[in-house]
Amino acid sequence: MFENLQKNSDKIKNSDKVLTRLVIILQKLSNNELPTRVELMEEFNVSSKTIQRDINERLCYFPIEENSLKQLKFIDGFSLNKTSLKENEMLFIYLSLSQIKDINNNFEKITYDIFTKLLTPTFNSPYHIKAKAFQSIDMDSPLLNSIEKAIEYKNKLTIKLENRSIEIEPYKVVNFDGIWYLFGKDLDDEKIKTVFIHEIIDMKIKTEKFKIDKPIESILENVHSAWFEDGNYxxxxxxxxxxxxxxxxxxxxxxxxxxxxxxxxxxxxxxxxxxxxxxxxxxxxxxxxxxxxxxxxxxxxxxxxxxxxxxxxxx
Missing domain, CATH: 3.30.70 (Alpha-Beta Plaits)
Structure with missing residues (x-):
């Protein structure tokens, strides 16, 4: 019995952390603070997958976009300050509706319609912002989970592609122009490069560890495309x-x-x-x-x- 109580207590604590994080993210967006996904990861000490899920799933009905500097913001003209509800009140209603949307196919549409009405009475933007299309990727796939684990614990990877196999130090999963890549150092030529996620046929996490000489974010500052060539300038x-x-x-x-x-x-x-x-x-x-x-x-x-x-x- 005590174990069940402890488990329930842990679930409540985890839920509180998620709710607190989501409310703070909404406040930052409403105040136009322009946080990046990396900054949110560091502030809340969570993984990139968690922030992806926050933005793309938990907050998917909010009109959030990413500008050219990879900063998150509400689309022009929108702010929760213009609604009659506070951030935590709006989030409470949204999450409550989300709990019932999967019960029936019709409920999902009803949930969407209700929440849209909550957002739009005081908001009618004259702007239309078309978000950049992203290649579909399953954040909960065994492949992505393994990559994330290797990045977190700094384990080298052996990756099998269609025509070759490579050994790589995995640094980040990155997105260029809507396409997902694994960003890391190819140990064959000791150069940092990108590998198409969708081209990975098989992968093995090695016990061998690696060290990073400088923060990956500082390296990524000079990376403008998937054509990045390490050592060239x-x-x-x-x-x-x-x-x-x-x-x-x-x-x-x-x-x-x-x-x-x-x-x-x-x-x-x-x-x-x-x-x-x-x-x-x-x-x-x-x-x-x-x-x-x-x-x-x-x-x-x-x-x-x-x-x-x-x-x-x-x-």
């Missing part, structure tokens, strides 16, 4: 036409962006620090013809050659 300078200059003033297209000079005509000289051309290639192409690559010359020449080949298709 290059500076790309571009001239941006005045017509689109405000876009680069408004936000950094990449975290490493630096505005070196603003010319009298309103155009800008901008520098980006990347590890490979692919980090920025598609970004620059999106701004043609209002952007010009200044240096390095080799990249500029390759860029022009590729455009010339593309034009030949239509001439």
């Amino acid at each position: 290059m500076e790309i300078k571009v001239k941006v036409n005045a017509k689109i200059a405000f876009n680069f003033k408004l936000k950094n297209i990449l975290p490493s962006q630096k505005i070196l000079k603003e010319f009298d005509d309103g155009s800008l000289l901008i520098q980006f620090g990347v590890t490979t051309e692919e980090d920025i290639d598609n970004i620059l192409k999106a701004w043609i013809p209002d952007i010009e690559i200044i240096s390095p010359k080799k990249y500029r020449d390759n860029f022009i050659k590729e455009l010339e080949q593309y034009i030949k298709i239509y001439t």
Whole structure:
């Protein structure tokens, strides 16, 4: 009997922790504090999977999005401060409704409709923000659970891919442009790289441990895409036409962006620090013809050659 009481007590304590964490997250979002998932993990001392579940499942009906700096926020125009209920009151109603939504298929729709009405009487945003589509991934799959365990306890992994097997030090599960990757050091060439999660056929956790020389977050600060090449660094300078200059003033297209000079005509000289051309290639192409690559010359020449080949298709 005592064991059952202890188990119930532990469940209550765990529930209290979850509720407290969710209320604090909602308060941060409503106050526009722009927390990142990493910051929430560190503040609450929980795993990335727990924060993912908080945002994507437990708080899924709240209009939460992620900006270009990976900061979480309510969509423009929304704040719980505009509702008649406090954060904990709104969360209480939401979680209560969530307990019954799985009883019947109709209940899920009714739950959604009720909660939507609670949010929308004082909120009618003139904005439509389309969230970036993410590749479907099962956070509770044996594969993800094993990867998370290896990352937490710093165990090396042997990973079987379609055409090869690699031994890797797993650092993080990361997402670039909606696709999920395992980010870690390939022990064959001692370089940090990304591996498609969906390409992993089999995996074995080794007893052998590894050490990390510096915080992974500091490494990820300089990673802009899945094309990241460990040990490489290059500076790309571009001239941006005045017509689109405000876009680069408004936000950094990449975290490493630096505005070196603003010319009298309103155009800008901008520098980006990347590890490979692919980090920025598609970004620059999106701004043609209002952007010009200044240096390095080799990249500029390759860029022009590729455009010339593309034009030949239509001439």
